[in-house]
């Protein structure tokens with residue numbers, strides 16, 4: 001059990017460091033197992049140094065920087081053992097446009113590296129423009145949801161009409 | 163102490179019900195003090211019925227609906243005892259464009275009803291377009307913040323360049 | 325395994341039968357606050373055997389059944405069917421004779437959930453094993469709920485470490 | 493009281509002296525992730541006497557002092573000055589002779605914070621009373637931190653009730 005966890009830690013850490021630098025366009029980060037002799041009781045710490053900034057714990061970063069770092073961790077776990085389906089519910093909400101663009105680049109990258117189908121719920125116009133297809137959910141009748149296929153161009157109109 | 167809390171509750175509840183309906187463009191909501199004979203130990207429950215939907219607790223709403231409801235509560239407390247300064251850090255992040263527009267309408271309304279100065283941090287282009295002025299924060303030198311006054315039209319360019 | 329389609333009937337705000345085709349690459353889901361986007365994704369975790377009502381934003385599992393609106397009465401049953409491709413024949417032996425598997429979960433008010441694969445009744449445990457073998461399942465770290473990123477940021481280091489166990 | 497201007501020196505990422513004019517109506521603050529927007533707002537709560545380092549996203553209060561970058565050394569002092577208009581003469585008697593009040597908080601590494609009003613040293617308690625009388629202060633519910641809306645949603649009902657006490 002302990003052997004497998006340490007091995008998983010190394011794999012995830014490798015992916016995480018690389019994904020952090022990709023998503024931040026620079027800088028570096030790594031994971032650490034701490035607080036206990038027994039890795040099954042240990043804590044997972046995240047040490048980060050965004051581009052040009054000093055090394056510190058993730059808790060000292062801005063809201064958007066923390067969200068991007070946590071996203072890198074989730075994708076690192078995913079890449080260690082890719083699932084057939086990946087669903088992301090409003091993961092891009094706290095990100096600025098440059099970070100959203102890098103996040104979408106990473107999604108493109110992962111569709112090439114894996115057979116995984118990705119579904120992203122978003123309110124962000126940049127993310128919408130990077131999807132291969134869009135579905136809209138509406139409540140034409142109050143309280144009753146309907147799913148509609150959408151042209152990529154009409155997403156901008158939907159956002160405007162929201 | 164108990165008298166004052168009950169009186170504050172009534173005032174806040176009055177504002178809250180009205181603000182909920184304004185922000186949601188319909189529906190109704192109210193606060194309730196529960197769980198204890200002594201209001202100083204009681205819990206504050208929030209019962210909501212968004213337009214066309216049945217009455218339920220706030221915990222059953224969507225992420226954006228919950229954020230809008232909590233925002234109505236914060237503004238209700240504010241209106242009961244207006245402060246000279248109100249600061250809102252990324253309060254619009256989970257809201258769709260229609261809700262952001264109503265949130266900005268409410269901010270306009272409150273600048274007319276009070277002498278309060280409002281400062282809103284936002285990544286949202288709709289909110290930016292509704293502000294009276296914009297300041298940009300940049301890190302031209304990594305790790306060092308600078309404040310710059312911005313033309314309202316150039317906000318769109320900043321968002322694009324982010 | 326490849327996930328091809330999901331069908332919802334009476335599940336939360338999707339009262340009318342809804343088919344969602346799951347295609348390769350990146351699919352975006354958009355719409356106003358409260359229109360049902362997160363509900364759609366919860367149906368995926370639910371049919372895979374999610375057993376925590378709390379993770380479904382429900383007090384009890386019956387809360388996933390369409391509860392009615394001012395204009396429509398509530399239902400007493402909800403079901404979701406997931407269609408997966410098994411041409412790689414990677415499913416557990418009891419399911420491995422078919423190219424296509426239709427996995428259905430049905431909940432009836434006050435009577436709990438039943439599961440079927442290609443119309444044959446199975447146990448919840450069989451469903452969970454089927455998906456676990458395919459590196460997915462209701463608790464897959466690849467299924468990121470709304471607000472889960474914030475929870476991960478705020479989590480105690482020892483709770484955060486659990487995410488590694490999903491990779492192990 | 494009306495808040496007119498805030499000046500930051502050495503406060504978190506605002507190492508160089510920065511003046512922020514606070515004008516009537518709606519002021520928007522924009523910029524990329526991590527550029528310092530929330531830091532600017534924390535300076536307002538800090539100069540009003542915030543005493544919780546945790547609410548400043550800091551381990552200890554010294555963490556609000558500019559800690560340096562790869563290119564610049566850290567500082568050992570930070571100060572923030574808030575300029576308020578008191579022409580309505582609503583301040584406590586000890587401050588009520590002036591039209592304009594300049595409230596400064598200075599922190600020195602390892603030595604804690606000092607407070608001044610128009611260059612006269614005062615106690616933290618005097619600062620807190622000054623702002624409390626004006627229906628504001630470091631814990632004013634009108635100062636909504638990033639993520640505080642989510643905290644309010646997730647709060648236990650008994651903790652949520654505390655927001656009423658600010659209105660009482």
Ligand SMILES: Nc1ncnc2c1ncn2[C@@H]1O[C@H](COP(=O)(O)OP(=O)(O)OP(=O)(O)O)[C@@H](O)[C@H]1O
Nearest residue numbers: 224225226336357358359360361362363389390391
């Ligand atoms: N059992 C149920 N029966 C009927 N309606 C339900 C049921 N459970 C939830 N709902 C409705 O579903 C809506 C929430 O849907 P959902 O959380 O999917 O919204 P969303 O599109 O994700 O919104 P957001 O963008 O704000 O996250 C709520 O308004 C709620 O009234």
Ligand SMILES: Nc1ncnc2c1ncn2[C@@H]1O[C@H](COP(=O)(O)OP(=O)(O)OP(=O)(O)O)[C@@H](O)[C@H]1O
Nearest residue numbers: 062063064504525526527528529530531557558559
């Ligand atoms: N004491 C300090 N010295 C130097 N830099 C600091 C200090 N404290 C925080 N910072 C830096 O300030 C940055 C965070 O700034 P802030 O939280 O204001 O960002 P933000 O603009 O609000 O971003 P977001 O849009 O993601 O919320 C961090 O990158 C951190 O490195």
Ligand SMILES: [Mg+2]
Nearest residue numbers: 224225362470
């Ligand atoms: Mg949602």
Ligand SMILES: [Mg+2]
Nearest residue numbers: 062063530638
């Ligand atoms: Mg911030």
